Amino acid sequence: MAFALTNLLQTLRIGPLGINKSDASDAILVEKAKAKIDLQLAVPEITLEEVAHHDSFDDCWIVIYDRVYDVTHFLREHPGGDDVIMDHAGRDATIAFHGTGHSRHAVEQMRQFLIGQLPPDQCIFRTGQNKVLSSGIPD
Numbered sequence: 001m002a003f004a005l006t007n008l009l010q011t012l013r014i015g016p017l018g019i020n021k022s023d024a025s026d027a028i029l030v031e032k033a034k035a036k037i038d039l040q041l042a043v044p045e046i047t048l049e050e051v052a053h054h055d056s057f058d059d060c061w062i063v064i065y066d067r068v069y070d071v072t073h074f075l076r077e078h079p080g081g082d083d084v085i086m087d088h089a090g091r092d093a094t095i096a097f098h099g100t101g102h103s104r105h106a107v108e109q110m111r112q113f114l115i116g117q118l119p120p121d122q123c124i125f126r127t128g129q130n131k132v133l134s135s136g137i138p139d
Helices: 002-011 023-042 072-077 082-086 094-100 104-113
Strands: 059-064 067-070 114-117
Touching: 059 072, 059 082, 059 094, 067 104, 072 082, 104 114
Parallel strands: none
Antiparallel strands: 059 067, 067 114
């Protein structure tokens, strides 16, 4: 299962990015690590079972890269239409989100909808064990 998922993600080009070992890039990596620690302290853990209960137009949560987003108030504003998000309401939407090629602005805009993250045992993208899955994903 993990092998098949890894192959799928590599096919979709979700994989490690080349890192330049300059002082500037080292500083950026340190800042990203600090931001991840701050985020982990700031948002609660929400299980996939809890996310599954929020699958309607009036209450819509999705999971993207192991983080939980309440996109209820964004549905009507989504440039691709609300039905695109509703197809994944209450579930993981990572592959659909990544496959669409969202802009950096869209990724940054997601922060305002962040309400939690999956528990470590349910994470498949943000793990320290699998560098292919945890590299190059949005913070």
